Amino acid sequence: MAHATGEAYLKPGVLPHMWCPGCGIGTMMGAMLRAFEDLGFSNTDTVVVTGIGCTGKLDDYLLTNALHTTHGRALAHATGIKAFQPRLNVVVVMGDGDSVTIGGNHFIHAARRNIDLTAIVLNNLNFGMTGGQASGTTPDSSLTSTTAYGNPERAFDICALAQAAGANYVARTTPNHGWEMQELISQGLQHRGFSLIEVVSPCPPHYGRRNEMRETSAMLHWIRDRAVPVERFEALTAAQRHDSFPVGVLTRRDEPDFNARYDLVRARAGYRQEDVAT
Numbered sequence: 001m002a003h004a005t006g007e008a009y010l011k012p013g014v015l016p017h018m019w020c021p022g023c024g025i026g027t028m029m030g031a032m033l034r035a036f037e038d039l040g041f042s043n044t045d046t047v048v049v050t051g052i053g054c055t056g057k058l059d060d061y062l063l064t065n066a067l068h069t070t071h072g073r074a075l076a077h078a079t080g081i082k083a084f085q086p087r088l089n090v091v092v093v094m095g096d097g098d099s100v101t102i103g104g105n106h107f108i109h110a111a112r113r114n115i116d117l118t119a120i121v122l123n124n125l126n127f128g129m130t131g132g133q134a135s136g137t138t139p140d141s142s143l144t145s146t147t148a149y150g151n152p153e154r155a156f157d158i159c160a161l162a163q164a165a166g167a168n169y170v171a172r173t174t175p176n177h178g179w180e181m182q183e184l185i186s187q188g189l190q191h192r193g194f195s196l197i198e199v200v201s202p203c204p205p206h207y208g209r210r211n212e213m214r215e216t217s218a219m220l221h222w223i224r225d226r227a228v229p230v231e232r233f234e235a236l237t238a239a240q241r242h243d244s245f246p247v248g249v250l251t252r253r254d255e256p257d258f259n260a261r262y263d264l265v266r267a268r269a270g271y272r273q274e275d276v277a278t
């Protein structure tokens with residue numbers, strides 16, 4: 001059987017893409033498009049929603065429906081699409097700036113609503129496009145263009161945030177785990193409710209360069225060495241966990257999603273089926 005390539009979702013002639021050597025966004029886009037192909041997603045029934053930043057350029061390359069939104073607001077727009085057109089596959093691709101820094105409140109509430117979206121967050125630990133400023137996921141003590149003597153803040157754990165707020169499916173991976181990434185995205189796309197897949201990713205020209213990882217490969221290796229399969233992570237001591245993060249499926253549950261609850265409310269309000277968007 002031929003392996004999926006995802007090429008059918010790419011605009012002809014758009015490659016090479018604009019992302020830096022060593023960046024994980026291209027790897028993530030490839031995994032996402034192969035997952036689309038394996039699941040038989042059509043361009044017309046799929047909407048990819050993006051915000052601002054390096055990750056936000058992704059929709060430029062796609063033939064699917066796409067919506068390029070304002071910074072931090074991708075999830076708000078995607079929520080509107082899914083609430084009104086529940087039959088669509090709605091996929092939101094964001095960076096750590098869009099998802100949990102500028103857009104942190106939308107992230108919490110999308111997970112709380114458990115709306116049936118798949119959010120893929122490329123966490124490169126800083127604002128890459130605008131020059132490597134600290135974001136809500138920059139590790140403490142790290143050097144960035146706005147924390148030249150070390151970041152005094154603690155970092156958000158994006159997966160823990162989604163878990164606590166009520167997401168049905170939460171997973172984490174890295175560009176070192178390309179096939180697993182495709183599988184986790186595929187699972188998230190099929191799981192009803194809010195699905196989050198975090199991809200911890202290198203940003204060699206900014207985060208890497210300022211934190212003694214000048215070689216393109218150095219940050220990939222730094223991430224690889226910190227990624228611990230979730231089954232093994234549970235057995236680590238608190239000190240060992242400080243420099244590690246779990247990868248794999250962290251949460252899988254089947255709480256009713258927003259659209260199921262919304263259908264009940266509409267029925268109570270006497271909404272006729274023919275009035276409901278399909």
Ligand code: SF4
Binds near residue numbers: 024054
């Ligand atoms: S600046 Fe960083 S996040 Fe942006 S494309 Fe380059 S490596 Fe990727």
